[in-house]
Amino acid sequence: MTATLDETRTPPRSGPPVRRRTSATTPQDRWVALGCAASATLLTWFVMHELLTSPGWLADLAVAYLLYLVMLFLVTRDRLGRLAAVDKLVSAVVVSGAIGLLVPLLFLLGYIVFKGVPNLRAGFFTHDMGGVAPTDPATATGGLHAILGTLEQTALALVFVVPLGVLTAVFLNETRSRFRRPVRIFVDAMSGLPSVVAGLFVYAALIMPPVAGGFSGFMATLALTMIMLPTVTRTVDVVLRLVPDGLREASLALGASRARTVWSVVLPTARTGVSTAIILGIARVVGETAPLLFTSFGSLAMNYNPFSGPQESLPRFVYRYIKEPLESAQQRGYVGALVLILLIFALFALTRLIGRKRWSKRRKAPRKTGATP
Structure with missing residues (x-):
C-alpha cells in the first residue's frame, strides 16, 4: 500500500525543457509562414471576389497582408507561446517594410539602367557637348564637362563642410558652453531647409547684385555647403555621443588636456562614424538640381575653373535634356542619370575603402612596449 501511495504521489518524470531563442527560425516555421500566406491569399480571394466586390488589387493586397499577420500570430502563439508570436509578428512587419x-x-535603378545602357559610350567620358548638335543620336553624347563640374563642386563643398561640421559637433558634445542649445536648435532647423531656398539665397545675395561675380561653380558650392552642413553635423553629433565616457575620463586622468583628448581619443574612436557622415553628406547634395539652377547656370562646354563662369554638373545635365521634346535628348538625360548613379556608388565605395584601410592599419600597428632587460 505504501508503494501504491508513493507511486500515485510521484509525478512522472519528463525530459528537460528544450531552450529556444525567439528569433530562431526552423524549417517548420517557414512552412507555417508559407501556409499562413497561402491561407490568407485564398481567404482574401473568397471574401473580396465571391462575397463582396473588390475595389482593386491594392485593397486585396492590404486585406491579405492583415489576414496573414493575424494568422501568423495565432498559429505561432499556439505552437510556441505569446513571446515568440510577438517576435514573429514584428519580424514579419519589419521584413515586409x-x-x-x-x-x-530596384525598379527605379533597373529602369534607369534599361534606358541608359544602350546609349552609353566611352565618348561620354572623354568629350563635352560643345560639338554635338541637338539632332545627333544619343550615342554621340558627351558628359565630361558635367562629371568634372560635379566632382569639383562636391569636393569644394566637402572642404568647407567636413571641418565645420566636425568642429560644430565637437562643440555640441565636448564643451559646456551656454551657446550649445541655440546652436543645436539652429542646426536642427537648417536640416529641414529646402534646397531651392539655399540656391535662391546665394542667387539673391551673391549673384544678383551688380558687384557680384555672377554664375559659377563656386556659387553652387556655397549652396551645396548650406545643404550638406546640417546633415554632417547631426550625424557626427550622434556618433560622438556613442563614444564611451570612460575613454575621455581615462585620457583626462593621465594628464591630457580636453583638446588633446578630443583629437587623440574621441575622434579616432569615431572615425568610422565620421566616414558615414561624409557619405550621407555626399548623398544629400550630389543629386541636387534646384540650387544649381540659380547658381552654376550650366554650360555645354568644358569649364575647368569653378570660380569663373557657368559650369555644368550631372544633375543639371539630366534636367537640361530630360525635359526636351526630342527623343534623342531624353535619352541623353537617361545616360546622364545612369552615370550619376555610378558616380555616387563610386564615391561611396571610395569613402568606405579609405575609412576601412585607416582603421585596419591602426589595428595592425604594433604596440610599443617597454624596454626589456
Whole structure:
C-alpha cells in the first residue's frame, strides 16, 4: 500500500525543457509562414471576389497582408507561446517594410539602367557637348564637362563642410558652453531647409547684385555647403555621443588636456562614424538640381575653373535634356542619370575603402612596449 501511495504521489518524470531563442527560425516555421500566406491569399480571394466586390488589387493586397499577420500570430502563439508570436509578428512587419522600400528602389535603378545602357559610350567620358548638335543620336553624347563640374563642386563643398561640421559637433558634445542649445536648435532647423531656398539665397545675395561675380561653380558650392552642413553635423553629433565616457575620463586622468583628448581619443574612436557622415553628406547634395539652377547656370562646354563662369554638373545635365521634346535628348538625360548613379556608388565605395584601410592599419600597428632587460 505504501508503494501504491508513493507511486500515485510521484509525478512522472519528463525530459528537460528544450531552450529556444525567439528569433530562431526552423524549417517548420517557414512552412507555417508559407501556409499562413497561402491561407490568407485564398481567404482574401473568397471574401473580396465571391462575397463582396473588390475595389482593386491594392485593397486585396492590404486585406491579405492583415489576414496573414493575424494568422501568423495565432498559429505561432499556439505552437510556441505569446513571446515568440510577438517576435514573429514584428519580424514579419519589419521584413515586409524593407521589401516594400527595396522593390521601388530596384525598379527605379533597373529602369534607369534599361534606358541608359544602350546609349552609353566611352565618348561620354572623354568629350563635352560643345560639338554635338541637338539632332545627333544619343550615342554621340558627351558628359565630361558635367562629371568634372560635379566632382569639383562636391569636393569644394566637402572642404568647407567636413571641418565645420566636425568642429560644430565637437562643440555640441565636448564643451559646456551656454551657446550649445541655440546652436543645436539652429542646426536642427537648417536640416529641414529646402534646397531651392539655399540656391535662391546665394542667387539673391551673391549673384544678383551688380558687384557680384555672377554664375559659377563656386556659387553652387556655397549652396551645396548650406545643404550638406546640417546633415554632417547631426550625424557626427550622434556618433560622438556613442563614444564611451570612460575613454575621455581615462585620457583626462593621465594628464591630457580636453583638446588633446578630443583629437587623440574621441575622434579616432569615431572615425568610422565620421566616414558615414561624409557619405550621407555626399548623398544629400550630389543629386541636387534646384540650387544649381540659380547658381552654376550650366554650360555645354568644358569649364575647368569653378570660380569663373557657368559650369555644368550631372544633375543639371539630366534636367537640361530630360525635359526636351526630342527623343534623342531624353535619352541623353537617361545616360546622364545612369552615370550619376555610378558616380555616387563610386564615391561611396571610395569613402568606405579609405575609412576601412585607416582603421585596419591602426589595428595592425604594433604596440610599443617597454624596454626589456
